[in-house]
Amino acid sequence: MRVAVISAYYKEPRHVLRRCHESVLAQAGNVTHFMVADGFPASEVDSWKGVVHIKIPNHADYGDTPRGVGAACAAANGFDAICFLDADNWYAPNHVETMRRIAEETGAQVVTATRTIFTADGRMLGICKESNGVDFNDTNCYFLARSAFPACAAWLFKDVRESISGDRVFWNAVQTGGYTRVHSIAPTVNYVSTLAFHYEMFGEIPPDDSKVIAKLPGSQYFQMFSYAQYKAMGEAPGR
Known part of the structure; x- marks a missing residue:
C-alpha cells in the first residue's frame, strides 16, 4: 500500500519541519511525504529523502489549500491512502503501520487516530478527550483509503471565511460522505497546541x-x- 502524508507548511523553524519529516521518514512501509510550501518554501526541503516538495503561493487559509493540493497530487499519482500531518506535529514510529493494519483488517474507508497534546514548550498535557472519531477528529489523525479521497475536496471548495475552522468542515465532509470509519485508541499522533481549550481540558x-x-x-x-x-x-x- 502506497501511503501519502500531506504536510502544509508556512514559516515554521527548520528544526520543527525536520522533526515533522523525520517522524514520517521513520514510518514502516511505502510512505511518501508531500510537503506543501504555502508561499514560503524552504530550499533545503528539496534534498530531503522521501519528500515530494510542492510550492504554491500563500493562501492565508490556515493550510487548507495546501492540504487540498497535496491530496490531489497524491491521488493523481496513484497513492492508495492519504494522511495529513501539520508541520509542527509529529507521528509516533508505528503510526502509519497501525492505521494501515486497522484499515486492512476492518475494510474501513477512514481510520481515525488518538492524539497526545503537548504545549508549545514541549510539555505533555495528556491524551486528547475531544478528537475521538465520534464527536470530532483532528486533521492530523486521519488515514483515508482511496474510496474516501473525494472528502478532500472540502479543503478547497468552501467559503474562505470557514478556513479558521477548516478541520470542522473536513470532519463534516467525512461524516456526511457516508464512509465507514474505525477509531484507533493508540495515541500515535503528537499534537502541539496553543489553544486555551486544551489547557482547560487538563485542569490548567x-x-x-x-x-x-x-x-x-x-x-x-x-x-x-x-x-x-x-x-x-x-x-x-x-x-
Whole structure:
C-alpha cells in the first residue's frame, strides 16, 4: 500500500519541519511525504529523502489549500491512502503501520487516530478527550483509503471565511460522505497546541497568550482571539 502524508507548511523553524519529516521518514512501509510550501518554501526541503516538495503561493487559509493540493497530487499519482500531518506535529514510529493494519483488517474507508497534546514548550498535557472519531477528529489523525479521497475536496471548495475552522468542515465532509470509519485508541499522533481549550481540558489555567477560536454572539463564523482578549470580553473560553 502506497501511503501519502500531506504536510502544509508556512514559516515554521527548520528544526520543527525536520522533526515533522523525520517522524514520517521513520514510518514502516511505502510512505511518501508531500510537503506543501504555502508561499514560503524552504530550499533545503528539496534534498530531503522521501519528500515530494510542492510550492504554491500563500493562501492565508490556515493550510487548507495546501492540504487540498497535496491530496490531489497524491491521488493523481496513484497513492492508495492519504494522511495529513501539520508541520509542527509529529507521528509516533508505528503510526502509519497501525492505521494501515486497522484499515486492512476492518475494510474501513477512514481510520481515525488518538492524539497526545503537548504545549508549545514541549510539555505533555495528556491524551486528547475531544478528537475521538465520534464527536470530532483532528486533521492530523486521519488515514483515508482511496474510496474516501473525494472528502478532500472540502479543503478547497468552501467559503474562505470557514478556513479558521477548516478541520470542522473536513470532519463534516467525512461524516456526511457516508464512509465507514474505525477509531484507533493508540495515541500515535503528537499534537502541539496553543489553544486555551486544551489547557482547560487538563485542569490548567490557560496562559493569556493562548488562543480561543469561537463565534461571538450574532456571528456566523468562527474568529480567533487571545485568551486575554476573550476574558476581557467577558466570555468563557472554548470552541
